[in-house]
Amino acid sequence: MVKNIAIETIRFLFILLFTYAAVTKLMDYDAFMVQIGKSPLLTSFAGIVVWLVPGVELVTAFMLAVRRLQIIGLYTAFGLMVLFTAYITAILQFSEDIPCSCGGVLESFGWVEHLIFNIVFVLLGLAGIMISNASSPPNKSKVKEPITV
Numbered sequence: 001m002v003k004n005i006a007i008e009t010i011r012f013l014f015i016l017l018f019t020y021a022a023v024t025k026l027m028d029y030d031a032f033m034v035q036i037g038k039s040p041l042l043t044s045f046a047g048i049v050v051w052l053v054p055g056v057e058l059v060t061a062f063m064l065a066v067r068r069l070q071i072i073g074l075y076t077a078f079g080l081m082v083l084f085t086a087y088i089t090a091i092l093q094f095s096e097d098i099p100c101s102c103g104g105v106l107e108s109f110g111w112v113e114h115l116i117f118n119i120v121f122v123l124l125g126l127a128g129i130m131i132s133n134a135s136s137p138p139n140k141s142k143v144k145e146p147i148t149v
Contacts, residue, residue: 003135010128011064014077017121018061021106022054040094041087056080071132078125085118 025032029050036046060080063073092111109117 003131007070007128007131007135010124010131011070011073013124014073014121014128015061015064018057018064018077018080022057022061025050025054025057039091041090071129074125074128074132078122078129081118081122081125085115085122088115088118 033046033050036042036049039046042049056076057080060073060076063069063076066073088111092115106114106117
């Protein structure tokens with residue numbers, strides 16, 4: 001029961017986060033494009049990143065919403081948060097003056113606050129994966145019994 005509540009809460013938080021982040025980026029596409037263009041790491045890929053990131057976020061939210069895809073969604077969410085956290089860590093090495101390209105409420109975070117926020121979600125993703133794997137029945141081998149005559 002507690003495991004189910006934990007998984008549902010983690011799924012809900014990730015669905016909310018990725019849907020909100022993607023929609024705000026797409027609604028303010030021009031600002032998102034400018035902010036990505038200012039990133040020393042993403043400038044050359046800005047044209048692709050402005051569509052790829054919100055698209056992957058929405059697909060991840062969809063996978064988390066569909067119960068039979070939830071474990072793939074949890075792994076994807078965890079992977080995205082690790083990547084976003086690594087990106088923030090790299091940005092902090094260059095300059096804190098680069099605008100955050102997250103959109104919405106998250107845009108008001110400073111880079112350090114955003115790093116902490118992301119680390120919390122990385123840990124939530126890891127917890128969700130561990131809980132899901134612990135509560136899943138182990139795969140039974142599909143080895144056929146030998147036929148005896």
